[in-house]
Amino acid sequence: MNVASATSSDSPQWFKADWFWAGEGDTPRRGVFIETQSGLISDITPTTPAKFVDLGPAAILPSLANPHCHLEFSDLSEPLSPPLPFADWIGKTVAARRNRTDWPSSIQSGLQEVNHAGVGLLAEIVTQDDLSVYPETTSPLLMLFREFLAFDETQAAGQLQTLKSFLSEQKAGAVRGISPHAPYTVCLADLEDCVALAREFQTPLMMHLAETQAELEFLYHQTGELVDMLKRIDLWRPERYEQGVRPLHYLQLLDANLPCVIAHGNYLDDEEISFLARRPHFSVAYCPRTHAYFEHRPHPWRKLAEAGVNVTLGTDGRGSNPDLDIWKDAQFVKQQQPDANSRFLVQMATVNAGRALGQDLRLRIGQPARWAVVSPTGNDLSPFSDWDALLLRQTRRQSVIMG
Ligand SMILES: [Zn+2]
Structure with missing residues (x-):
């Protein structure tokens, strides 16, 4: 059989x-x-x-479940290099997207890879309007999170309209969500609008947050490589940001009693961990091999788990991970940290990932x-x-x- x-x-x-x-x-x-x-x-x-x-x-x-993936980069034979500085790597992802000639085959090959890895449930970040590239599949079951990012008010209004149509066209049985991209592309005011829409449609949320030290500097001081990157491409609008902001401020806005996946969370501090621990609808998707690729400081996944936060594993996309096999990410953690509990790693890659996406x-x-x-x-x-x-x-x- x-x-x-x-x-x-x-x-x-x-x-x-x-x-x-x-x-x-x-x-x-x-x-x-x-x-x-x-x-x-x-x-x-x-x-x-x-x-x-x-x-x-x-x-x-x-079922093995992967709560954080970007299938669009599945045409890459290896991660985009070099990984640092992070702002330059982001530029490479934009270039890879622009140079892509065959979007459907990239998504298709990613789905085949995910299926081959035995993953039964996948949360995918969608960045384009044509959803016909996502064929009806029985495995993996797909949850589509439409990405939102905007650099000015006109763009934000257009993106919100796109999100609205995306959510209104949901077919029965499918689960769609919203993915405000990251703090350096989503200001607090725009995030508020995204979350209001999530409440209206009762959809799950996913956001890259506390991912890099550059992001923390961007938020708190509006300086550093991410500001420089936006200046270089003439998309820096300082009036959209205010000083002294931390990931905690984003968490407070994301707190809508809806399933919410924090992608990465590499630099969550103690106050933010305790905020998450009191709110069971939040989860953190630790992406182990992507985390290692960017040479981040040790991930606080054990601290999060001990505090009672639902912690799970994700692959992220092939822009930063060699493949989309979530089991290999669990193995990687065990190999790097031999005292990690194997049963708990399996739990992170299965039921915890399901819970992160609102599925038992x-x-x-x-x-x-x-x-x-x-x-x-x-x-x-x-x-x-x-x-x-x-x-x-x-x-x-x-x-x-x-x-
Ligand atoms: Zn990602």
Whole structure:
């Protein structure tokens, strides 16, 4: 059976894997059977049914989810280089966008890559109006976040209109959101308008925030490489910004009781972490390999998690990451920080990512029958002995969506 493809059946089907983790607790169940019917999980039981699909030594986990990606850069064979200074790298992303000749094939190849990586749910930042480049896919399920950025009031008004049409044309079942880009392209007044629209349409939000030290300097002092970049391209409008602003001011405006993903959050300070910890609708998407590419100081993901913030993993786009395989980002953290808890890293790449996007991915009776299968490959096909083995051994990941 090709478990990578979605299948549909009204009659019950049963699956058995050696390792089953529903997305909560520390301990996987071994050798249980999942029954599905009409696209839902109808039972999870140790009782052997008359017939079942035996997945052998594989693990069944909640769907892998990637809450922060830019598929448009999927045509890049390697990250844009050099990564620093950051403002110059931003300039390279703009140039890459301008020079792109075949947008649909870039999105398409990104989606194929994401599917090949076994990711079942993907949040994509959309930067163009033609949505026909996003084909109807069963896997990954797509959440589209329309990007907003503006350098003056006329542009802001036009962008808000674009957002409105984007949200009004939402099809049933699809989930669209708003992504105010970043503080150096979205002033506080524009952010207020974006969030008002999110409230009106009850859509999730996502914003790059506390990503670089250059951004902090831009906000607080209106100096540094980001101001210089905007001056160079004649887009610096100092009257749109005021001194003494911090990421906290952006968080306060984003606080709309709607799912809100803070992309990166590399430089969130203690006050901002405690602000987020008191508001469960916020999540932080740590993008490990992108973070390393830009040589940031250590990411505060453990501090965030200990404070009670929902922390998840993202890939970002191929402009800063070598691929779109979220599992490899989890492996990367474990390799760089061997004392990191492997089970928690898996949680970050699955249920935490779902929660960040307002979706409950836990495997429970009555929930949609969709999950990830992690199968051993290579020379060692024995069952996984523990969480470290699951995360670090050579495996293949597949997304299953029954329905
Ligand atoms: Zn990004």
